[in-house]
Amino acid sequence: xxxxxxxxxxxxxxxxxxxxxxxxxxxxxxxxxxxxxxxxxxxxxxxxxxxxxxxxxxxxxxxxxxxxxxxxxxxxxxxxxxxxxxxxxxxxxxxxxxxxxxxxxxxxxxxxxxxxxxxxxxxxxxxxxxxxxxxxxxxxxxxxxxxxxxxxxxxxxxxxxxxxxxxxxxxxxxxxxxxxxxxxxxxxxxxxxxxxxxxxxxxxxxxxxxxxxxxxxxxxxxxxxxxxxxxxxxxxxxxxxxxxxxxxxxxxxxxxxxxxxxxxxxxxxxxxxxxxxxxxxxxxxxxxxxxxxxxxxxxxxxxxxxxxxxxxxxxxxxxxxxxxxxxxxxxxxxxxxxxxxxxxxxxxxxxxxxxxxxxxxxxxxxxxxxxxxxxxxxxxxxxxxxxxxxxxxxxxxxxxxxxxxxxxxxxxxxxxxxxxxxxxxxxxxxxxxxxxxxxxxxxxxxxxxxxxxxxxxxxxxxxxxxxxxxxxxx
Numbered sequence: 001x002x003x004x005x006x007x008x009x010x011x012x013x014x015x016x017x018x019x020x021x022x023x024x025x026x027x028x029x030x031x032x033x034x035x036x037x038x039x040x041x042x043x044x045x046x047x048x049x050x051x052x053x054x055x056x057x058x059x060x061x062x063x064x065x066x067x068x069x070x071x072x073x074x075x076x077x078x079x080x081x082x083x084x085x086x087x088x089x090x091x092x093x094x095x096x097x098x099x100x101x102x103x104x105x106x107x108x109x110x111x112x113x114x115x116x117x118x119x120x121x122x123x124x125x126x127x128x129x130x131x132x133x134x135x136x137x138x139x140x141x142x143x144x145x146x147x148x149x150x151x152x153x154x155x156x157x158x159x160x161x162x163x164x165x166x167x168x169x170x171x172x173x174x175x176x177x178x179x180x181x182x183x184x185x186x187x188x189x190x191x192x193x194x195x196x197x198x199x200x201x202x203x204x205x206x207x208x209x210x211x212x213x214x215x216x217x218x219x220x221x222x223x224x225x226x227x228x229x230x231x232x233x234x235x236x237x238x239x240x241x242x243x244x245x246x247x248x249x250x251x252x253x254x255x256x257x258x259x260x261x262x263x264x265x266x267x268x269x270x271x272x273x274x275x276x277x278x279x280x281x282x283x284x285x286x287x288x289x290x291x292x293x294x295x296x297x298x299x300x301x302x303x304x305x306x307x308x309x310x311x312x313x314x315x316x317x318x319x320x321x322x323x324x325x326x327x328x329x330x331x332x333x334x335x336x337x338x339x340x341x342x343x344x345x346x347x348x349x350x351x352x353x354x355x356x357x358x359x360x361x362x363x364x365x366x367x368x369x370x371x372x373x374x375x376x377x378x379x380x381x382x383x384x385x386x387x388x389x390x391x392x393x394x395x396x397x398x399x400x401x402x403x404x405x406x407x408x409x410x411x412x413x414x415x416x417x418x419x420x421x422x423x424x425x426x427x428x429x430x431x432x433x434x435x436x437x438x439x440x441x442x443x444x445x446x447x448x449x450x451x452x453x454x455x456x457x458x459x460x461x462x463x464x465x466x467x468x469x470x471x472x473x474x
Contacts, residue, residue: 051358052468054456060342061453062086065184065292065384066349069327070123083332085345089184089325090118093128093195096169097136103165106172115182126294126325128187129169130195131155131162139165147208149193150201157191157214157222166190167225174229181445184325185234185292185384187254188226188246191219196256197241220245227251234384236294239278247284252291252384257298258326259314262307270298271317279321288322289414292384295323300331301341311337315344322415324349324381351379352410353455354440354467355418362471365431368424369470371406373440375419378455383411387452388443391425393436393470401431405447427472435471439464 062085070087092114099107111127118125133152140146142165145156155162170190177183189195191214193202202209214222219242226235227249236254237246243253255278257263260270278284287293295318297304304311318326326348333341356374363369371391389406404425413419441450441464450463458465 048361049358050361050468051356053356054354054454054458054465054467056353057455057457058346059455060085060345061351061455062088063349063452064088064124066324066379066381067326067345069126069294069325070118070121071327071330073117073121074330077330079330079332082338083335084328084330085333085341087121088123089126090114090121090123091126091187091325091327093130093187093189095134096129096131096139096166096190097134099129099173100136100169103138104168106169108173108176111173111177119182124182124184126184126187128189128195129173131157131166131190132193132195133201145212147202147205147212149205149209150203154193154199154202154205154209154212156212158212158218163218163221166222170225170229174226174231174233177233178230179232181385183233185236185252185294186226186230187294188223188235188237188241188251190222191241195238197238216242223249234292236292239274243278244281244283247287247291250291252287252293253278253284254294254296256296258295258318259301259304259309260298261309261314263298263303271314275317275321288381290384290411292324292381293322294325294327296327297329300329301333301337302331305334305337311340315340318344319347319380322380324384347378347380349379349381350377350383350413350415351455352377352413352442352452354465357438357440357467359438359468359470362473363427364473365427366429367427369427371421371423371425373421375410375413375421376417377413377415377419380415382414385445386411387445388447389421390441390443390447390450391423392439392441392464393431393472394439394464394466395434395436401436402428405443410442431472433472433474435469437466438468438470439466441465 068085068087069089069091071091073090098110101107115125132154133149135146135153135155139162140155142161144159144162146153192198193200199206199209199213223242223246235251237243237251239253239255247253255270255275257270262269304314353376354373355376358372360369387410389408389410390403392403393401395401406421406423408421442452443449444451453459453463454465456465460466
C-alpha cells in the first residue's frame, strides 16, 4: 500500500505540473471515439497523465428521484411532454384497507403491479399508506371506536389494538420493500384524514376527532414504526405531523399545498406561514442534506395562473428550500409558464457535472490505474440513495473489458462545492493491449446498469459517458 501511495503521489505531482502548463497545450473539442471533452495529453508512450474536461450542457435532465411526480399515473389521463414534464417518480397512495383487506392478509401484489408499471415507464415508486377516512372494517370490528366523517370513518388512533395492528402492517411492508431499488421514498402518513396528520374531514364532529387523534406519544410511536421498519429507505414527514422529531431522526419533509399565496384567503397562506418557518428552523431547514424535501402543489398550476400568483417567487422558494420532487397533480403546466418551469427543472434536485478527470495515459495488465476526478453538484439537493460512481474500459468493438466501482459516496456531494474523487483501480490480467475508451457513469443502487444523466455532453444510449482513452500496454 505504501508503494501504491507513492506512485499515486508522483502521478498527482506530474498532473499538477501538466495543469500549470495547460495554457501552452492544444485543447481538443472531442475525439473520434465520441468523447465530448477538452483534452490535455502527451504521447501515451511517454508515461504522462491525461486530463480531460467534459463539456457542460444546459438540458433539462429527467433523472431518478427528482423532478415532477407522476401522480397515480396521471389518474387515467397522461399528458404529452409539451404540457407536463416527463416524470421519473410515481407517487401513489393506498388506504390501509386496500393493503390489508382482511386481518394478516397483505396485498403485496397490488404494490408489485404498480412497481412494475412504474418500471416500464422509467419511474420508481413513492407511496403513502392512509387510515382515514376509509378504515379497515375488520379493525373496527375488534372494538376500535370511530366516528363518521366526510368520506367514511375516523378511528380512535389511540386505541392499542389499532396501534398494534398498524405496527404489524408497517413491519410487513417494510420487510418486503425497505431498501428496494424500486422505491424512491415513503411518505409517513397513516394518521388523520388522508394520512395528512389533520382532522380536515371531520366537519361537525371536530371535538370527537380531536379526542381520537393520536397523542404526542402515539404520534411518535407511529413515526418510530416507519423509522424502524423502513430503515435505509428515504422517508418524508408532512408538515403538521411530529416533524421536528422525525427529521431529528433522519427523515425529510414535505408540504401538500406548495404555491399557496392566497388560495384560502388574503391573510394566511401555506408558503409564508407554514413552509417558510419550517425551512428557517435550524433542524428542519437542514434536513435536505440527508433526506428529501417534497412538495405537492396547492390546486394545480393553472389555479396559480388564474389567481395571478407570482410563479417566479414560487419556483424560487422551491429551490431555496432544496426540493427534489414536486407533485403538480398531473395537470397541464400553463403554456406561458413552461419556459420558467423548465429552467426550474434544471436546478431542482441534483445535477452532477464532471469537471475534470486525470489519469495515466497508459496502463498495464495487473497493475493499478490512478483516477482523479473533480465533480460539482450544480442542483439544490444531493442523491438520497447510495448510487455508485463507476468507470469502465470499452473496446472499439463496444466490448467492456473492465469495470470498477469508485470508493466515493456521492450522497455527500452537496450543492456547490467541488468534490475530489481519487481511486486506484486494478487493470485485469487478461486485458489485451489496445486503446480503450474510458467511460464514467452513476449506477443503480444494485449496480446493474447506469441510470443517472450527467450534465455533460457525450451520453451514450446506455447512460455511460466516454470521457477519455487509455492505452493498455504489455
